[in-house]
Amino acid sequence: MQYQNWNQKKLAWETDVAVEEILRDYFNLKVSLVSLYQTWGAADPHFKKVSSAHLGVRFALCSPPFTRLWNLCHPLFVVVES
Numbered sequence: 001m002q003y004q005n006w007n008q009k010k011l012a013w014e015t016d017v018a019v020e021e022i023l024r025d026y027f028n029l030k031v032s033l034v035s036l037y038q039t040w041g042a043a044d045p046h047f048k049k050v051s052s053a054h055l056g057v058r059f060a061l062c063s064p065p066f067t068r069l070w071n072l073c074h075p076l077f078v079v080v081e082s
Contacts, residue, residue, distance in 0.1 A: 026061045 003023065004013040024030060033055075041048030 028061060 003015065003020070005016055005019055006012075007014050037051055041051060
């Protein structure tokens with residue numbers, strides 16, 4: 001992952017390990033999409049066929065109320081339960 005924060009005091013771009021951890025958690029980057037796609041593709045032939053057009057789709061970490069609201073308001077949504 002590549003990113004930079006603007007440090008107003010130093011007037012410079014920099015990276016921060018704490019911010020990187022927050023971003024990895026928020027975007028669920030600790031989860032391997034390759035292994036998930038392989039598992040889901042083996043279980044669902046339709047998913048295997050259409051997933052090649054949607055590489056890298058991830059769910060951001062959201063609170064349950066926000067997720068419910070988004071699912072109600074968004075015309076195309078996927079519910080994943082763990």
